[in-house]
Amino acid sequence: MIKALLFDVFGTVVDWRQSVINQFNQFKFKTQIKGDWEKVTDLWRQNYQPSMEDVRSGKRPWVNLDTLHKESLVKIIDEMQIQGVKEDDLDQMTLYWHNLDQWSDVEDGLNKLRSNFTISTLSNGGTKLLTNLSHINNIKWDNIFSAENFKCYKPDPKTYLGASDILGHKPNEVLMVAAHNQDLQAAKSCGLMTAFVSRPKEYGENQDFDLKADENIDISATDFIDLSNKIV
CATH class of the missing domain: 1.10.150.240 (Putative phosphatase; domain 2)
Incomplete structure (x- = not known):
């Protein structure tokens, strides 16, 4: 679960x-x-x-x-x-x-997810950077986990396993959410559940990669609202 x-x-x-x-x-x-x-x-x-x-x-x-x-x-x-x-x-x-703007679906999607799960970041960005992004976009995370916590960058297993350990959960009780298959494959290799969220214009109009989830990813969603509908 x-x-x-x-x-x-x-x-x-x-x-x-x-x-x-x-x-x-x-x-x-x-x-x-x-x-x-x-x-x-x-x-x-x-x-x-x-x-x-x-x-x-x-x-x-x-x-x-x-x-x-x-x-x-x-x-x-x-x-x-x-x-x-x-x-x-x-x-x-x-x-x-x-000072980066959130995608349009993030606020509504996270509000629904927050009412059912603990939600946290796991990013290579620094703690101050992630805190600033949270304030700018009015995102209320339960925890902000940064590469700085573990002094290593994703996809090092210490990031995924370290965050799971701090949360007090087994890896298979934690869902890693990302728009990047490489990130999700690394999390999956550590035993975490995985969810791909499509961001087909992250790299601009001509993006030709990370358009869909790899076959072994557990959940695929079009955005955060779709993700919340699938797991809540």
Whole structure:
């Protein structure tokens, strides 16, 4: 029996891509600094997984996602030869990830799920980042679990098993909810139940992956409302 839900956040709960693009457009309007900011956004996200690899492999001591995000952004802006971006600008841009809008179905879906289950985040984002996103979107999580809690990034088993242990549940009593099959496969290998939520435009109009759940995923839903209807 499912007793608790863990939610991936970037892409699953919040629309990171359009939110970051919107903030870059505001920066462009304010500063008149020219650049292909939509491309910067996409490259920034493409650097997300690679930026964590040295930490995952042990080649680098633990650093949180804000540090990795800023390092990736500096590299991208340099490679794209965008001129005029100051250090303070880079710091503010890094905080764009603290200010992302939720998908339209999240509020109603979580309200229904919260009345029946413990709901918590399980994200590679830092605790401050996740707290800020919760406040901005008025999401009332029962717990905020971050990679910072375990000093390792998903898909390390310590994240899934650590969150389950803190909740006081067996892994098969916990449902991992995500829009990404890789995340769900890692959770499943740790014994958690899994639910795929479709976000077909997370990466834009031409997204061609994570459009549907892998065959062995336990539950597939079109959005959070559909998920709540299937498990409540």
